[in-house]
Amino acid sequence: MQTRKVAIIDHDEKLIREVKETLVMGGYVPVVVTNAHLAVDTVVWSKPDVILLELSMPGKNGFKLNEELSRVSQDKKIPLIAMSDFFTEEFTWLLELCGIKRFLKKPFQPLDLIWAIENELEENSQLN
Numbered sequence: 001m002q003t004r005k006v007a008i009i010d011h012d013e014k015l016i017r018e019v020k021e022t023l024v025m026g027g028y029v030p031v032v033v034t035n036a037h038l039a040v041d042t043v044v045w046s047k048p049d050v051i052l053l054e055l056s057m058p059g060k061n062g063f064k065l066n067e068e069l070s071r072v073s074q075d076k077k078i079p080l081i082a083m084s085d086f087f088t089e090e091f092t093w094l095l096e097l098c099g100i101k102r103f104l105k106k107p108f109q110p111l112d113l114i115w116a117i118e119n120e121l122e123e124n125s126q127l128n
Contacts, residue, residue, distance in 0.1 A: 006117060007048035009033045009065065010083065011057055015106065019052065022110040028117070036060035040068050048078060050117050052104075055084040066098055079120035083108075 006028045008019050016032055023030045031046045033039045036057035043051065051069065055062030062082060069080065082095060085106040095103055101123075102116050 003027065003029055004049040004117075004121065005029045005031055005046060007031045007033060007039075007043055007046060007051045009036070009039045009051065009057065009062075010054035011036075012054070018110075019113065022113055025110075026114050026117075036065060039065050040072055043069055043078070044072055050120055051078055051080045052113075053080055053082050055082050056086065063094070063098055066100060070099065077124065079124045081116050081120060 004027075006023050008016055008023075008030055010016055010019075011034050013034075016034070020030045020032065031042065031048055033042045036059045039057075039060075053062050053065060053069075057065065062084070066080060066082075069078070079102075080100060081102045081104060082100045083104045083106055084091075087103075087105050092103075095101075102120055104112060104116055
């Protein structure tokens with residue numbers, strides 16, 4: 001079985017610890033990015049199979065990061081799962097407008113995280 005890398009782009013240390021533990025237990029290799037300004041370079045360098053992106057990062061919001069990540073990964077679209085503790089109906093429209101198909105509202109359960117990752121990987125493999 002191929003080991004999959006999952007980039008976690010978030011500034012919440014507690015959430016990062018929990019997500020890393022869930023990923024390791026699920027057989028994934030976590031790649032942590034806590035600084036929004038380093039996110040794009042880290043994704044280019046680490047080549048993750050999936051990106052978990054907090055939408056309210058300090059210094060640069062997740063929507064801007066999503067746009068930048070889309071530009072650098074055009075040859076191989078990396079599935080992205082947005083995360084946030086903020087949600088309204090208008091938010092759904094904004095996610096769709098930005099091309100973000102999957103969203104996890106914080107706090108989420110470990111199985112919801114694994115389910116979202118597996119579904120993104122499956123959908124992405126069908127497109128390629």
